[in-house]
Amino acid sequence: MTTVHTDGSWxxxxxxxxxxxxxxxxxxxxxxxxxxGAPMVGERVLGDFAGVTVGVWEIEPSVxxxxxxxxVFVVLSGDATVQFEDDTxxxxxxxxxxxxxxxxxxxxxxxxDTLRKVFLAAPAT
Numbered sequence: 001m002t003t004v005h006t007d008g009s010w011x012x013x014x015x016x017x018x019x020x021x022x023x024x025x026x027x028x029x030x031x032x033x034x035x036x037g038a039p040m041v042g043e044r045v046l047g048d049f050a051g052v053t054v055g056v057w058e059i060e061p062s063v064x065x066x067x068x069x070x071x072v073f074v075v076l077s078g079d080a081t082v083q084f085e086d087d088t089x090x091x092x093x094x095x096x097x098x099x100x101x102x103x104x105x106x107x108x109x110x111x112x113d114t115l116r117k118v119f120l121a122a123p124a125t
Contacts (some may be wrong), residue, residue, distance in 0.1 A: 067103040070122035078115030
């Protein structure tokens with residue numbers, strides 16, 4: 001379940017330490033998992049900024065598939081490769097990687113070390 005901070009805790013002034021922020025965890029849905037087991041995924045939605053959702057997201061080492069939303073993210077920690085079904089080259093991710101994915105892109109995430117990112121996600125259309 002995603003928690004949105006509507007109490008004003010994420011506004012100018014106080015900040016969130018994204019690398020250590022507490023997240024809400026759940027198992028990745030089975031239809032997204034490639035192979036055995038289901039990794040834990042954590043998320044914390046911090047709020048909205050100029051019409052986009054801002055939050056922190058994390059996934060344990062695993063291989064999974066996804067259909068992306070319009071999103072820009074910055075990797076804080078971890079090691080992964082994202083493969084795309086379209087002509088987009090594979091992306092090797094590590095701390096400091098800044099990435100944009102487009103809505104509808106089909107991806108395969110190969111996470112070698114728990115990956116944590118800050119994301120900005122556009123509203124679903």
